[in-house]
Each structure stands twice: as structure tokens, then as C-alpha cells.
Amino acid sequence: MVAKDYPFYLTAKRANCALEAQAVASPAKETEEPSTKRVKPLSRVTSLASLIPPVRTTPLKRFSQTLQRSISFRSESRPDLLSPRPWSRNMPPANTKRRDSKLWSETFDVCVSHMLTSKEIKRQEAIFELSQGEEDLIEDLKLAKKAYHDPMLKLSIMTEQELNQIFGTLDSLIPLHEDLLKRLREIRKSDGSTEHVGHILVGWLPCLNSYDSYCSNQVAAKALLDHKKQDHRVQDFLQRCLESPFSRKLDLWNFLDIPRSRLVKYPLLLREILRHTPNDHPDQQHLEEAINIIQGIVAEINTKTGESECQYYKERLIYLEEGQRDSLIDNSRVVCCHGELKNNRGVKLHVFLFQEVLVITRAITHNEQLCYQLYRQPIPVRDLVLEDLQDGEVRVGGSIRGAFSNNERIKNFFRVSFKCGSQSQSHSLQANDSFNKQQWLNCIRQAKEKVTCAGKARVLNSEAHFLLSPHGSRVSQGETSLEQMDQSDSESDCSMDTSENNIDCERMEQTNSCESEKQLETDV
DSSP states (O other): OOGGGHHHHHHHHHHHHHHHHHHHHHHHHHHHSOOHHHHHHHHHHHTHHHHHHHHHHHHHHHHHHHHHHHHHHTTTTSTTSSSOOTTSSSOOOOOOOOOOOOOHHHHSOOOHHHHOOHHHHHHHHHHHHHHHHHHHHHHHHHHHIIIIIHHHHHTTSSOHHHHHHHHTTHHHHHHHHHHHHHHHHHTBOTTSOBSOOHHHHHHHGGGGGGHHHHHHTHHHHHHHHHHHTTSHHHHHHHHHHHTSGGGTTOOHHHHHTHHHHHHHHHHHHHHHHHHTSOTTSTHHHHHHHHHHHHHHHHHHHHHHHHHHHHHHHHHTEEOSSGGGOOHHHHTOOOEEEEEEEEETTOOEEEEEEESSEEEEEEEEEETTEEEEEEOSOOEEGGGOEEEEOOTTOSOSTTSOTTTTSOGGGGSSEEEEEEEETTEEEEEEEEOSSHHHHHHHHHHHHHHHHHHHHHHHHHHHHHHHHEEEOTTSOEEEHHHHHHHHHHHHOTTOOOOOOBOSSOBOHHHHHHOOSOHHHHHHHHHO
């Protein structure tokens, strides 16, 4: 060994001896006294579960609340989805049959890079989406009839009359869409491309007017279906279908609502085709015409569906006394919005906002039908006072604000009040969440604006209806024409001078020469 390496050797040897001594002494030290290095990791392990909730409490709470709201919102159409069924306890989870989305470029073997431009490819994709949507719609409508309607009729789960009410004119829609699908396939070339589609749509779209009766029946159909779900046979059958692969986790009402959702989607599909159609293309004019046709049809069906919904709920209002009846309710043709709200005592109320009146009711069952009993006198929208209340401003259950109550109970309140002479009302109403509350506020404000604008328009029309008479007094058009007739009659000496609301009695006393003219003046 070299002398100059000896100090380094001693140093390394001492270090190794120190490590060995520490390794030998460490077990003894652990047995003699607890080490903080060991206790600290142990505390982390034992408190690992307690460390997770503070970090994830708020998101988990919000998610659970959102999930609960979505389930409660769909509870009418999906009752007791999580409740165990005696016939499904030992059944393995079914494989859901999913519908794969298809693209035109993937369906047809086309060398698009050499044949078509990027804009033309997008146009072909939009046309193919229209055609594929028709095919999916027909499949769903046939499935609703084959898997729901026919078995329930054959097993006598529902009567034929009840099924006709729920399914409406669904059968008549199937050949309608089969016709469009056939036309679209006939004009498709062998390579999968479609040159002209506008003229097909212009000729076919007027057939969608038949959706009028189907959409107008949906409110009554939904109410009857919800009522029949209280029957355990109906509920069990629908649950079996829901857990089957063919349903794609969709309940019966989702299938029955597919035609309506398809109807409102047509304008979007046609605009997408038009957006990728060149300006000099022959389809340009036809597509614009088709968009105008479908927009008019959707608007007309939407209006009639709203009127049907309004009439349905008006017929189910129960008045405790005749004084609660209001002509504003009878003359309403549209329900702006309606839904369940709670007052500051936690009582569940069902509130209807018609065009010109707010009606607060309680949902009750009358003659095995869901009806709505008036809770208070209807409130005219023109006299309604709306207040957006901050969280915590309302006393819940008569207690002091925030005392012995959950903070969630004193959120999302707004107040509607009304005072006219000796009559006055004030209601603090709570929505399910902030979004629902904002919707109510927006609907009420829009209704007040419409009523105010309509009132101003009526005043202007009434003022424009009056004209100035030759003597400077204001008369209506009818009175002016009568005055001209009196002046043109040479055999009559009688004359009539009218003001805004009176007749000059002195001149009437002087005109007695003609009995017929006097009778005319008396009638006027």
C-alpha cells in the first residue's frame, strides 16, 4: 500500500465502522425509546383516510347534489332505478347496446384526397348525417312499438285505449321517414356522394305538418304514463326493458320524445348542409327554401303544442271558491313556465306563470288524476312585484335567520308580492338551485315586460282610433261617418255634435223634424 493512500484508507475504514455501529445500535435504540422518525410515518398511515374528505368534500357534495337533482328531475320517467328487483337479484349486468356514430368518409371507400375538396367533403358528411339520422329514427320508432307497445298490449299490462293515448300517432310517423330515407338513397351515387338534395327536401318537408297532433298529445301522454307507473306491473315491465341491452339505458319516454327532438333538429341539419354548399351550386336556392319551410312548420307546431299544454293545465286547476276564478287564466294560451317551489315554511307548491297571471297551487290527486288546487288568489303580472333575495335573508320556519337551520335551506329564495286596495299577498319562494331560481326570475321579468308593452300598445291604438271632428272635438271613426251621413241628408235639419264621451243635449232637443233620425241619435 502506498503511504500517501493510508490517510484515505483510515478515513474510509472509520466511516464503515461508524455505519456498522449505527446499524447494530439502531434496533436496540428502537426497543429502548420510541423514535419520532417512526411515529410520524405511522401517524400518516393511520390518518390517510381522514386526509381525503377535507380535500374532496366540496366537489363530492356538489356532485351528489347535482346527481340527486338530475334523478329527482327524471324521477317521473325513471322511478326507483336503484331499488332492487326480485327478478334481477342474481342477474349479471347486461351489456348495453350502443349505437356507433358513422361518418361518410369512413362508410364509403372514397379516395377523397384526389377527388373532392375539403368543403365538399364536409357537405357530403352533413348530407350523410341527415340520412343516417333518418335511419336511426326509424329504428327507434319501430323498437318502441315492438318492444313496448305490442308486449304491453298482448300481456294486458295496459288497455288498448291507454296505449293509444300514450303512443299517439307514432305509427304514422314511421312510413313518413321511410319515404325520405328512400329518396335520399335513390339520389346517392355509387361512390356514396350526393349531388343534389335540396329539391328532395322542398318536396318532402311539408309532410312534417302531421307532427302537429303527435306533439300536441305529448303533455297528456306523459301525464298518463307517469300515472300508470304507479301500477307495479307497468313499473316492473319498464324496468326490465330499461335493464335490457336494446334500450341503451333509455326509458320509454325517451323513445316517445325522439320524434320531437328530431323535428327541432332539422333546421340545424339543413343550415349545416347550406354552410358547406358553394354559392353557385344549384342546391343553394332549394336549401334556403327548405330552411324557410321547416322553420315555419316548427314555429307553428311549437305554438299549437304550447296552447295544448296550457289548456291541459287549465283544465286541471281546482278552485276552492268562485272568487278565485280569473279571466286572465281563461284567456291565457301559453304557460311561460311552471314547476315546484317551496315557501319559507317548507310547503311544496306548484307555481304556474301564464301570460298575464301568476297562479300558486298545491298538487293533489283528484279522481285518480294529478290536479292543482289554488293556494291563493291569482296574482296579475302587471301588478306583481318581484324581489331577488340574497342568500340568508329569509327566515325559515319562523325561526331567526340562520339559527338552528341548514344553510342550504335559506338559499335560492325570491319574493313575489301583490297589493291592490285591501287585497295583498307576499310569498317567499325557494327554487331547487341557483340556476332554477334565475330561470324563474328571467321568465317573470319577461312576462312583465310583455304585459307592459302590450298595455302601451293598447293605449296608442285607442288614441289613434279617435279623430278630430270639424268642430274641434274628438270623435271616433264610427261617429264621424254618422255625422257625415246626417250632414248629407238634405231633408233633415237635425245635427249632432259629439265630444269624447258626451252628446250635446241642447242640439238634440232642437232636432225633432225626423223621427227616424232622432231614433238613430238616441241609439248612438
